[in-house]
Amino acid sequence: MNAPAQAIHFKRRNIGELVQPDRVHTSLYTDPAIYDEEMERIFRNSWVWVAHASEIPEAGSFKTHWVGKEPVIVVRDRKKQVHVLLNRCRHRAATVCEHKKGKANSFVCPYHGWSYALDGSLRGVPHPESYADMLDKGEHPLVSLRVEEYAGMLFATFKDDIEPLTEWLGPARKWMDLFMKQGGGYPVKVAGEHRFRFPGNWKIQLENTTDAYHFPLVHRSFLHSVDKQTEEMLDFVGGKGYVEDLGNGHSVMVMIPELIDLEADLDKPVPDRYQALAQALRDEGHDEQKVRRIVRAVGGSGFNLNLFPNIACSMAFFRVLQPIAVDETEIHHAVITMDGGPAEANRARLRMHEHFQGPMGFGTPDDSEAWERVQAGSQAGRDLWILLNRGLPGEKPTEDGVAGDVSAETGMRAAYRQWLKLMTKD
Structure with missing residues (x-):
């Protein structure tokens, strides 16, 4: 279906009709008008993840990112306060920072030289005499977004009257706390990322993080690449795991219940695949309790946590989605390490990340091909629906x-309920 025809079809339907309790309309993947509305109603009216605190550790540290389609700079000022600034000079709109990350004393527009302090305030304008008294520098800082932090995760929003971040996250906070135990007693640190794009809508990837149903089929080659003990551990479809709706579009998929809390049951045997690492840590002088805590952390958490709309804490890494167009999405896979932790343990984390998430890994290429096929198939049929009814009859109320069950599409239904709420809100 070409874009104009799809846009006309969208106008015939009330947007509130596009999400049903057990399905969503295919136009959510393909309609440019819906995509533009999402950028305004969802990404400008939600808390959107922009960085982990370890990515901007010192005064002057910055990274560039996006909130929806709008470029931002995430920066720590001289007082170590975090700011999220629109990456746009207030003079003629040129970006003032083109580097992905680094350290700076200020941001200077390369077009006409307007310079801004780390807090976004306008400090200098070349040849100010030409303005006479027509330019008040205090009226032209870089636009600053509201920013808050939880568990080292930094979120920003354009919406001044949105609820505090802790309320937005709700029950997801306890899962964030559990996920951060992957520091193994050290602070969690982002140690680099792998970026790639796929020709598909951002929501296709959003759905994937809490989709256990695809794992044994799409990731068959990965399962064949690991030892038998690991393969058995990852045979979780039909197991005792579950998917839980945490409110506000957030959800968690527990695949390996015994690895929810990485600091519990440390007296259990060390898996065979980590025996060499455990011995190397003992040889470095770490006591047995610390060895077991670090080894357990290296293996990652037994769950995936989806935080609507753009960040997943996925077993052992952060997955960030960035909408580019209605049919294009950029993914950032950020590897997590232990800041100041043993080099052997961090090397093991990196090798594990490369094995699944890296460009030559066994997981990400298969995932991205599946997402691409979804987008291609969604062009077929003018009025078909995406089914999200798996596990619906067996859902049960919880405290949160x-x-x-672990292969239920509960997480997807949670995300689309939030999508519907924001897209139809006055």
């Missing part, structure tokens, strides 16, 4: 929301 509702939960279904």
